[in-house]
Amino acid sequence: MVDETVKTQRARASRHRGIVAGLIGQDIGASLTPAMHMVEAREQGLAYVYRLIDLAGQDVSHERLSQVFRGAVDAGFDGLNITHPFKQAIMPLLDAVDPVAEAIGAVNTVRIADGQATGFNTDALGFTAGIQREIGDIAGQSVVQLGSGGAGAATATAALTLGVEHLTIFDVDPARSHALADRLASRFDGRASASSDLPAEIAAASGLIHATPTGMAGHPGLPLDPALLRPDLWVAEIVYFPLETELLRVAREKGCRTAHGGTMAVFQAVGAFEIFTGIAPDADRMVRHFTQLTQGRAA
Structure with missing residues (x-):
């Protein structure tokens, strides 16, 4: 999914300075995505911060979404996950879209590098x-x-x-x-x-x-x-x-x-983690962690 040269460069940069990522969506307060990313990052020896950007209760216009998205880019985020209801609305705001995401017609993962935002789909x-x-x-x-x-x-x-x-x-x-x-x-x-x-x-x-x-x-x-x-x-x-x-x-x-x-939640996170960092995560470990996070919930 990520070019090998790019993966190597991003992996070196990630280990040097850490990663800041986030999730844009509505009613996402219960999302386990931040925990999945940050625990795997700790296992990989990375400094990694993952923030929720929950626009719950807002009637979000194109202008408002653009404002939130550009704010994250300007703040130095390395990557963003995009969830309901913005996976299609985000596409016009991007500098480039991966062919797979273009064919699907939706983006759930955005890699940000040198101020340029590229969309992918790991769903x-x-x-x-x-x-x-x-x-x-x-x-x-x-x-x-x-x-x-x-x-x-x-x-x-x-x-x-x-x-x-x-x-x-x-x-x-x-x-x-x-x-x-x-x-x-x-x-x-x-x-x-x-x-x-x-x-x-x-x-x-x-x-x-x-x-x-x-x-x-x-x-x-x-x-x-x-x-x-x-x-x-x-x-x-x-x-x-x-x-x-x-x-x-x-x-x-x-x-x-x-x-x-x-x-689906775990494996889209597996793909997003690699896009953000250039480092292949341990998928089985992420599955085990997700299971731990959801123990006690109905399954």
Whole structure:
């Protein structure tokens, strides 16, 4: 993901002067990302500070987001993670965007060097790891996805790359779901579409991907009628705080196989850490640390 020469240079610089990173989003007070980054940095012998920039309760305009972002750049941040609802809105503010993130249409990681900000996407990597570890092979299946925002663009790309036969996308904003489906269909041989008939599509599907903020600590609730769930349907969640959302709780009661959002959270952090520092983290150690952080929570 990061050029080897750049990685070596950044690793040397990181060990010399340390790293300042942050997370921009809304309702992110429960995020475990700072702890994951700083503990791994300590294990790597790095001085590392990770700050939350929570714009909770604000109606954030393009100008306000730009102000916050430029403030972080001017303050000397080395990197930023971007989360809901800014993964697409951040892109016009960047100096460059990695081809993978450009194709996905969303950025969750920004590397800042010499005043220049470059966007990347590690969400697809994280979601892929979660599916492979907790669900298994999904190639050839029909899958329904709820949500077509920045995270949804990444999970949809990951699902189609894993070989899903057809992905049907739903969103409260039909124009947005159609736009994402059209973009994906052009890249993946027509294997994506948008629909408004959720009951019929779920009845014919093998899996459900939930990629909206519903279920987060600041957005409690269920994203669909639980009567649509059935035992032979797997359910993959992107929300990880709380680790067990209402959707996952109900799905487990129905007998569904489930994948919580924790694995995606860890592996997107693995990718972001390397982008920020040029140093490959110990992924297994980060998984163990995440497990420790979430012990005692519903899982």
